Amino acid sequence: MGQGKNQYQIIRTALHEQIESGALKPGSKLPSERLLSEKFSTTRITLRESLSSLEADGLVYREDRRGWFVSPERVTYDPTVNANFHTIVTHQGRVPGTRMLHADLVPAPTRVQKLLQIPALTPVYRLQRLRSVDGRNVLYVENYMNPAYFPDLLQHDLSRSLSDIYQEHYNRRYARVSFRLYPVGLNAEASSHLKVTTGSSGLLVERTNYDQSNLLIDCDFEYWRQDAVVIAANTTINPMA
Amino acid sequence: MGQGKNQYQIIRTALHEQIESGALKPGSKLPSERLLSEKFSTTRITLRESLSSLEADGLVYREDRRGWFVSPERVTYDPTVNANFHTIVTHQGRVPGTRMLHADLVPAPTRVQKLLQIPALTPVYRLQRLRSVDGRNVLYVENYMNPAYFPDLLQHDLSRSLSDIYQEHYNRRYARVSFRLYPVGLNAEASSHLKVTTGSSGLLVERTNYDQSNLLIDCDFEYWRQDAVVIAANTTINPMA
């Protein structure tokens, strides 16, 4: 079957080798689609097929109307480890960044209502944040907290680590987590923040978190750039529920 | 930004609604690309963009040269639960199937060598299996076992559950697992078995498994149809390593 028969696969392989060999360095920009298609004696459409294929494997990524780039190494993310984004990224020798976009109190969206097991239209705190690695936006997060457990949350300095605020002001810490992973096409909100084309593929990690008393305290939706992360975990095997 | 401005997004939305409303039932075949593009007064290329977008969200899937279909509900898969494929799928009211493709002894591929922490070219047992839900192939698995822990493995009836064989003949059971998740374009091997186009997106779950004595006994590579599964887990939060 198909390694090198079709033209777009031949081009794909050629670009792949350029990346592997290090001729194209992580983070560097590829030549323009028009120039590349000319070099490979093909059309932009076919060339874009090759690029999309590489994109699906996370080897290259694009920024809307800016160009194609070679993907940097992935960050490893373990949802079961009690460490914040900053700590995890720093430990991997990378430079993390966080930008608070918005914090408010809103009626719980349907999905949040279900996850937090609260009545319809219950107000919940919502935090929207954008996180980066080495200056590249890789993660858009929406956090929803049950205000019953976090009175006056918005009064605190939300630019700090959430888990620190939980610990200091409410004496709560994450003790158990339940998460689900969906490969998705990124929605308009996430893709605009991550500067990718609407609908380009990403990874949605949906978490519900419990504190030391097994109370369901919050949930979040993490929209990752598909090529920026590898989800990993290391746990004991459990008997079936 | 982009919900309904571009034509391919309008078409996407229209098809999406047809699926949501139940006019197009899970598993049913969509009209041909040519017919659909005519109905929406557009070209096949644009229509295929809409379909690819829906495919990225796992709402539709395609079978190579057979057509496009509405995706059935996803199966939930928890890598931390000690239950075999058959049990998990049955518990969700679905009908599982397994086909043994090949079983042999091969020199460990580089990745396997690394994961199992064995010297280069150590022979390992390899099992290739294809698994289905409700008659649809959703998972291609390659299993690699360290023969030091499973002498004469191939002598046993490998159509049975692996964990049963482990337990019965070797007194070993899974106690701990480490796994990593990669969204990937499916390789030629996996895609031909899953009847998808080479390079179409899938989910690779790479597991390394330890027994009750904490011995690294095997690893496997699970190539899932991207739209067929949702990875979920439920664990305690661990301190950072």
Place this chain on the structure above:
DNA sequence: GGCTTAGTATGGTATATACCAGTTGAGAAT
């Protein structure tokens, strides 16, 4: 310096068309 503005380059979207390569089903041959 800092701001505005127009031009250019880039990727994003779209049309029209053609041929290739498996799948399928109907009909012929047995």
Place this chain on the structure above:
DNA sequence: ATTCTCAACTGGTATATACCATACTAAGCC
């Protein structure tokens, strides 16, 4: 009834071309 053959149909790949929307740049202005 069973098998074989072949034509029709499906999605897969490819060419050629055009225009749109945004990002960037360099020139002009204050």
